[in-house]
Amino acid sequence: xxxxxxxxxxxxTGEVETDRGGWRVELDVFSGRPNPAWTLTHAESEELAxxxxxxxxxxxxxxxxxxxxxxxxxxRPLGGPGLRIVRGAVREDLEGGRTWHDPDRHxxxxxxxxxxxxxxxxxxxxxxxxxxxx
Amino acid sequence: MLRATVDAFSGRPNPVCLITGxxxxxVVQAVQAAPEMVTAPDAGYGGLGFRGVVLEWLSDEVTPxxxxxxxxxxxxxxxxxxxxxxxxxxxxxxxxxxxxLAFDLKEPAADTATVALLLEWMASRSLVVPDLxxxxxxxxxxxxxxxxxxxxxxxxxxPFNPGFWNDPAVRPYNNxxxxxxxxxxxxxxxxxxxxxxxxxxxxxxxxxxxxxxDGCHRRYDCFPDAEAPRYLMALVVAPGVDYHWYRxxxxxxxxxxxxxxPAKNTDNAGNVINSPETCARAPYTDFCGYxxxxxxxxxxxx
Numbered sequence: 001x002x003x004x005x006x007x008x009x010x011x012x013t014g015e016v017e018t019d020r021g022g023w024r025v026e027l028d029v030f031s032g033r034p035n036p037a038w039t040l041t042h043a044e045s046e047e048l049a050x051x052x053x054x055x056x057x058x059x060x061x062x063x064x065x066x067x068x069x070x071x072x073x074x075x076r077p078l079g080g081p082g083l084r085i086v087r088g089a090v091r092e093d094l095e096g097g098r099t100w101h102d103p104d105r106h107x108x109x110x111x112x113x114x115x116x117x118x119x120x121x122x123x124x125x126x127x128x129x130x131x132x133x134x
Numbered sequence: 135m136l137r138a139t140v141d142a143f144s145g146r147p148n149p150v151c152l153i154t155g156x157x158x159x160x161v162v163q164a165v166q167a168a169p170e171m172v173t174a175p176d177a178g179y180g181g182l183g184f185r186g187v188v189l190e191w192l193s194d195e196v197t198p199x200x201x202x203x204x205x206x207x208x209x210x211x212x213x214x215x216x217x218x219x220x221x222x223x224x225x226x227x228x229x230x231x232x233x234x235l236a237f238d239l240k241e242p243a244a245d246t247a248t249v250a251l252l253l254e255w256m257a258s259r260s261l262v263v264p265d266l267x268x269x270x271x272x273x274x275x276x277x278x279x280x281x282x283x284x285x286x287x288x289x290x291x292x293p294f295n296p297g298f299w300n301d302p303a304v305r306p307y308n309n310x311x312x313x314x315x316x317x318x319x320x321x322x323x324x325x326x327x328x329x330x331x332x333x334x335x336x337x338x339x340x341x342x343x344x345x346x347x348d349g350c351h352r353r354y355d356c357f358p359d360a361e362a363p364r365y366l367m368a369l370v371v372a373p374g375v376d377y378h379w380y381r382x383x384x385x386x387x388x389x390x391x392x393x394x395x396p397a398k399n400t401d402n403a404g405n406v407i408n409s410p411e412t413c414a415r416a417p418y419t420d421f422c423g424y425x426x427x428x429x430x431x432x433x434x435x436x
Contacts, residue, residue: 071392
């Protein structure tokens with residue numbers, strides 16, 4: 001996967017276009033309440049961009065699950081298209097978006113671990129269970 | 135004298151027949167034997183094909199005390215007595231091409247081929263009958279003597295219209311409470327917030343308290359007609375985590391909108407939701423009950 005973290009102009013390269021600001025992450029799990037969301041630090045965003053750059057493209061993932069419960073993590077690079085990271089796949093959060101393989105759900109695990117600092121312990125454990133990461 | 139309009143066509147005029155004397159009395163008795171089949175004239179399935187039969191009183195020849203409204207619909211697919219309603223409707227349809235059912239019309243209300251077509255449409259209709267509590271009366275004026283004021287409530291049903299909610303300008307900013315209330319706020323509305331009393335914990339009692347503060351009523355606590363639309367909503371909770379709402383539609387199923395995802399009428403297993411009590415809805419394991427929304431509540435939610 002090609003991801004770029006420091007430019008606002010990369011339309012023809014197919015790279016994920018971002019801004020220098022922190023990336024926004026949303027744990028897509030609620031129906032009524034607003035989803036827990038937070039902004040990564042610049043260093044964390046750089047780390048995530050590097051991980052994303054190392055991903056291999058994969059076949060389009062099956063239809064995104066849009067029911068009740070855990071639906072993955074939404075990563076929104078500032079100025080770039082959103083990415084949904086769920087159950088071993090990273091896909092652009094738009095119709096016809098590209099998909100990459102997240103081996104061993106490494107990025108998903110990393111982000112859910114980072115969610116520990118953002119939500120209550122009970123909710124964090126619940127999210128881990130819902131995600132099947134226990 | 136009763137006038138029966140078989141509501142089925144889109145381009146052609148619907149067949150109409152007049153029913154008098156013993157025929158009218160038999161219809162009245164059949165309907166009164168299962169009064170749950172009576173709905174408001176504009177309630178029920180609104181799509182193509184057979185949509186029910188609208189019955190209207192044209193005179194007072196049937197001896198009171200009958201308890202039926204002056205205009206009502208049966209077999210619209212949205213009551214708990216659809217089997218009985220369809221039996222009455224089928225009899226009316228079957229008689230459209232015969233005297234004396236349409237005795238005073240110059241021509242039969244419908245020819246034999248049309249009657250056969252209508253019966254086929256009725257037989258093949260696959261409406262899902264909603265799991266409405268019998269005490270909820272769908273739309274319009276309730277026949278006062280068939281329901282008591284503290285046990286029956288008039289409600290409205292709207293067609294399933296996911297396109298409105300799934301517009302990119304709407305979908306991300308409106309949640310299940312918006313959907314169940316049928317009111318777009320673009321704020322991810324929270325029960326009680328508009329009343330300054332937002333629910334604080336994710337438990338049935340607390341979320342219900344917030345919704346009541348917004349102006350919802352518990353089931354059987356009726357709203358007056360002035361508060362229409364009075365939608366029937368269902369609340370479920372993932373204990374300690376989150377809540378979720380459903381709203382029943384005129385097609386007979388329930389719709390919902392999980393968070394910022396698209397509105398839909400299917401559950402976690404992909405099945406059409408016939409009952410929010412029994413549908414696949416993990417991890418929202420606690421079924422809290424039914425509430426009515428209303429006009430005031432719609433405008434208050436934030």
